[in-house]
Amino acid sequence: MKPKAADFLEFDKEKKVYRLTPEQAVRDDVEKHYWLHVGRAIVKDWRLYLMLVPMLLVFLFWRYFPMYELLGCFKVSDEVLPVSQQLFSGFSYFKRLLFGGDSMSTEFWRALRNTFILSFYGLCFGFPIPIILALFFNEIRSNIARSVYQVLTYLPKFMSTVVMTSLVTMLVKQGSLTTGMGIVSQAMANLGLISHEVANAGLLNLPSFFRSIYQISGIWEAAGYDSIVFFSAIIAISPTSYEAAQIDGADKWAQMRYVVLPSILSTVVIMLITRIGSLLNIGYEKVLLLYNPNTYVTGDVVSTFANRYGMGNGSSGGTGIASAAEMMNNVIGMLLVIGANTIARKATDTSLY
Amino acid sequence: MKRKLEISELIFRIISYTLLTVFALCCLYPFVYAVSASISGRAAVEYGSIVLFPKDIQFEAFARMFGDNMFWNAYSNTLFVTLYGTLWAMLTSILGAYALSKKRLLFRKFFNFFLVFTMWFSAGIVPQYLNYLATKNVFTLFGIKDEKWLVVIAMGMAAMNIILLRNAFEGVPSEIEEAAIVDGASEFQVLSQVYIPMSKSTIATVALFFAISRWNGYFWARQMISNSNEHPLQVFIRLRLEQYTDPEIMAGWNESYATDSVIYALIVCSIVPILIIYPFIQKYFAKGVNVGGVKE
Numbered sequence: 001m002k003p004k005a006a007d008f009l010e011f012d013k014e015k016k017v018y019r020l021t022p023e024q025a026v027r028d029d030v031e032k033h034y035w036l037h038v039g040r041a042i043v044k045d046w047r048l049y050l051m052l053v054p055m056l057l058v059f060l061f062w063r064y065f066p067m068y069e070l071l072g073c074f075k076v077s078d079e080v081l082p083v084s085q086q087l088f089s090g091f092s093y094f095k096r097l098l099f100g101g102d103s104m105s106t107e108f109w110r111a112l113r114n115t116f117i118l119s120f121y122g123l124c125f126g127f128p129i130p131i132i133l134a135l136f137f138n139e140i141r142s143n144i145a146r147s148v149y150q151v152l153t154y155l156p157k158f159m160s161t162v163v164m165t166s167l168v169t170m171l172v173k174q175g176s177l178t179t180g181m182g183i184v185s186q187a188m189a190n191l192g193l194i195s196h197e198v199a200n201a202g203l204l205n206l207p208s209f210f211r212s213i214y215q216i217s218g219i220w221e222a223a224g225y226d227s228i229v230f231f232s233a234i235i236a237i238s239p240t241s242y243e244a245a246q247i248d249g250a251d252k253w254a255q256m257r258y259v260v261l262p263s264i265l266s267t268v269v270i271m272l273i274t275r276i277g278s279l280l281n282i283g284y285e286k287v288l289l290l291y292n293p294n295t296y297v298t299g300d301v302v303s304t305f306a307n308r309y310g311m312g313n314g315s316s317g318g319t320g321i322a323s324a325a326e327m328m329n330n331v332i333g334m335l336l337v338i339g340a341n342t343i344a345r346k347a348t349d350t351s352l353y
Numbered sequence: 354m355k356r357k358l359e360i361s362e363l364i365f366r367i368i369s370y371t372l373l374t375v376f377a378l379c380c381l382y383p384f385v386y387a388v389s390a391s392i393s394g395r396a397a398v399e400y401g402s403i404v405l406f407p408k409d410i411q412f413e414a415f416a417r418m419f420g421d422n423m424f425w426n427a428y429s430n431t432l433f434v435t436l437y438g439t440l441w442a443m444l445t446s447i448l449g450a451y452a453l454s455k456k457r458l459l460f461r462k463f464f465n466f467f468l469v470f471t472m473w474f475s476a477g478i479v480p481q482y483l484n485y486l487a488t489k490n491v492f493t494l495f496g497i498k499d500e501k502w503l504v505v506i507a508m509g510m511a512a513m514n515i516i517l518l519r520n521a522f523e524g525v526p527s528e529i530e531e532a533a534i535v536d537g538a539s540e541f542q543v544l545s546q547v548y549i550p551m552s553k554s555t556i557a558t559v560a561l562f563f564a565i566s567r568w569n570g571y572f573w574a575r576q577m578i579s580n581s582n583e584h585p586l587q588v589f590i591r592l593r594l595e596q597y598t599d600p601e602i603m604a605g606w607n608e609s610y611a612t613d614s615v616i617y618a619l620i621v622c623s624i625v626p627i628l629i630i631y632p633f634i635q636k637y638f639a640k641g642v643n644v645g646g647v648k649e
Contacts, residue, residue: 038459041459042459045457045458045540047539047540047541048452048455048457048458048540049452049458051448051449051451051452051540051544052448052449052452052453052458052464054444054445054448054449055445055446055448055449055510055515056449056464056467058445058506058510059467059468059471059510059512061484061488061507062481062484062485062488062507062508062510063471063475063476063510064471065484065487066475066476066477066480066481066483066484067474067476067480068480069476069480069481069483069484070476070477070480072480072483082487083483133373133376135369136368136369136372136373137373139365139366139369139370140369140370140373148377149373149374149377151631151632151635152377152378152380152381153373153376153377153380154635155380155381155384155631156380158565158627158631159624159627160568160569160571160587160623161569161571161587162569162571162587162588162590162591163587163590163620163623163624166590166591166594166616166620167383167387167620169594169598170387170390170613170616170617171383171386173598175401176600176603178399178603179399179400179401179603179611179613180399180400180401180402181401182401183386183401183403183404186401220379220380223376224376224380251361251362252361252362252364252365253361281475284478284572285571285572288572289571289591303477303478306477306478306479307478307479310478310479310482311478311479311482311576319479319483322479323477323479323480326476326477326478326479326480327477329477330474330475330476330477331474333474334473334474337472337473338473
């Protein structure tokens, strides 16, 4: 749109000429001496900018400086030299990880695949169950009973990862000559779900059980808590909608289909997109606490791979290769987040960031 | 017509109650089992004959735990990290969120992006590890020998929490702020007397998120704190779990209670304080999810 002359000009009746309005004069001045005005604004509002400083410093030091350390993935790792003085090695670590053909490259591909599989299963099982739980919560009419159910199902969320994994470890632990196996393995063996030999070997020592244990403990931990957001979307539905549907002869399933589902759809879409966005940010802490060399085949994810090669004593030569592995994982993760967010904005007019 | 409606409702209600009961019991069972196993006799625990209720009750596993100085040490370290870590995180977050909530802040978009970008892209654990090692050296340079302070100051800031606070501050009506300014309030007074009291519940929620993440923090505490006197509770639990499931220790064990009982006792001890405050904080937790779920 073309600016109209009346927006920035006024007629001076005494001198019979057009001149800039005072507002436009200020605007022009700001444009001409931009940084001077910025400086003045900051000086005038210095308290406000002072308040920002601690937060910015914390993020700079401990969120952005690590990104600088990430440069190490393009450089020759060295135990003594800081990243800035290391020699460039180009993409050699990436090449080695992706096409190296050695055991490290195989392990990296395995870790990348496991990361995808673990989070994809998490999406398939961990996502619908909270919605179903929320529907069930809605069926319970007595407030006291519902609070009891909610308190019990949120409870595991309050446990730390360490306590949770310790419990899991103990419940499915292996048996030996003098001691029996964990109570859950025992129950499963008695129910005929797994054989006694398998149960006795310890489920956490068997690669084929790692993913199930990871997912089931994840559902146990988070399903109740994750249902809160869906439940609050469901109770926001007006009772008149149900009544109208009932008068039209809708049974329970029809009410679900035509009343509840459309009402919670936007919440579901948003939560789904969040989940897809964080697909690769797998909880490495939990994997690290649950896996052992026997279950690397199915349990090793990129972060734990990096942890093994790049951290701790005697591995300082591996920081470059470990950073390269994480770099690939996190770049894919970031693309997923941005992609999911863009889709969310286009599809539902709501975006998360 | 009427009859069909009732049947489908009834079926669904029965299914709901049954499955919810099963799930709730599954959530509860491991904790009940942990308590029972921690106070049962050695034979019962080792042969796995405890299902729900304890057998041959003993309290020596707990006595052993309480007699262990390291345990109390770990507990006090966790309290230290939780208290100071939450205070530090809340201080920086509230100040920053307040500034970000102001429309007149210059480069507001840039500062927001600066925060949000850390949610999109993280450097990963190895670069962070190198960075923390460097930080540790700087801290030693300044004479801070306590490794706990590193965990308190450097770790656990979360952009999401700052955004929650910023959104709450943006919801405060600007008329109230203007009235305060007319009455002669300074910037800090506006924040402390107007904004903070008006967004109490969000502040409580965010403080709770920080406190829980500090209380539960394990990985970085284990990586960065080398002095075992400074280990927080989570690291202590994990180290004891590794120690007491070691076959060699188990073979040489000749107490009247099982090694498992000690681990269960430790788990119970770490859960109890959370269970005590759980009823009071639960509503904030639920609220925080709703605030954070869908915004803008």
